[in-house]
Amino acid sequence: MALVALGGEVAPVQAEPAAPRAQILDVFFGLDDALPVRAHLLCRGTRVAGMDGVPVTFSRRIAVDNPDPSAFRITTQSGAVHTPRCATLRPALGPSKRHTVLLIGELGSERDLPVRVDVVHSLPLLNGGDAMGLSSDRVTALALGPELRIGYRYAPGELPKARCPNSTLQIVQITWAGGVTAPGGQELGETARMGMRVTLSNGVEVLPIALADLGDNDNYTQLCLDTQTPAEQVTVEPGVAIDPRGDLNPRTSIRITADPEALR
Template sequence: MNFMKKNSLCVAAALFGLAHASVVVAEGAQQLAAEQSARPLSAFFGLDNNLPFGANVLCLGASGKDGMPVVLSHTVNPDSLKAEDFRVVRQSGATNTPMCVTLRPASDMDENRTVLLIGEFGNADDDPPVKVLIVDDVLSDATDSPQVNFRGTQVSVIPFDAGPEIILAEAVPKDIWSLSGRGTSCPTATKQMVRVTWTGGVRLPNRDELGEAQRTLYKVSLTAADGSRSEGSPAALADLGDADNNHFLC
């Protein structure tokens, strides 16, 4: 399916089959990167004392801790990330430093913009986190544009009960989406692809992955050179099965 005409795209999701999902519109990351300074786009209190045992692979001792994905405006250099770069402020004013931070599980090629904070950040119903500060150098991984620094930026925390939202959609170059990742791939006949980034991981209420019914709930709006617009669903969903916060619209 041809998603883009003159690089103008808009992705809307009305994924009513997903827990807490809402209707959100996001525009291309290329425009965002060009027009916005480095900043966190979102922080979502996604797991309250509920990281699974498998999270110990990401960070020893993570099981049973809080998990908060922070989505950044630019992809970042993994070598610049340290737990002490981040400060979480609770409703009471108390602050916490994460026990560790990682780009996993959203660490496929060109995905490195979601930093998972792991630690103790308060409780959803008693002194929840309200703000994330970046207090030291966190650098973008730009090679063909000036490197940016997130130091001194901050973002309000999306509450646990609000659930995840779409925060970003971007066209994916073929030299990126043709590479194998940990998730499922688009069909071989795919001509174009859009990556949709959510503020947190998204599954069905029964914890299954998205399927055909959810594919049709994604809508892609196309704007032609003459200004006319059309709308349709992607032919397929991909980048599933890797437990991260990204989907491919194929």
């Protein structure tokens, strides 16, 4: 706590709380030699069709839209070390998003799976700090489907662009390990909504009245709730969503909290 003088008196000034500590929450080996031709749009024209896609999700938001690919080092089971050709936050650039960096390149294979990611050069974080020095060997294997990694709750006014019904009193935003759609490739719809249960702070379980943040090909989904009782957990039943490779999600749950960076 700092002290300042006001008219001869010394008054305390509350210091701004420190930003939460950053960590890598997940490394998702999503695609092996299978990125589509349109993926070059994510990498400012760099040709990346037929390469690997590895989303890396951080607990803190990343400050730059297109991090330096050389900031990342991927090690595979054989001990081989790879540097991505491209690193981007696209398409998840919204102000409440920015947790996931998509790494693209020749980063491993089904026979030589990635087992570790290191951040070896500067990766600036939003609201201060740097992810350089972080590492993780928590790698989701190619054959496994997407799970939940982050869950935050908001008042509707905190997400003014959310396309929730007018009756919405609370929005829960969940972050998957990688981009998701419904089985068959459509956007998450009624079947997905019915497969998502929200546990409130009073122990009651509710279904979202609608899903939002759809149609943008990213790894975020917003659950619209018609209650102000704080959400504390989201559970998604198996088979609700698929990743770009077509792998179904397992049953997955995440604790819901207030967004620690929302007021910064």
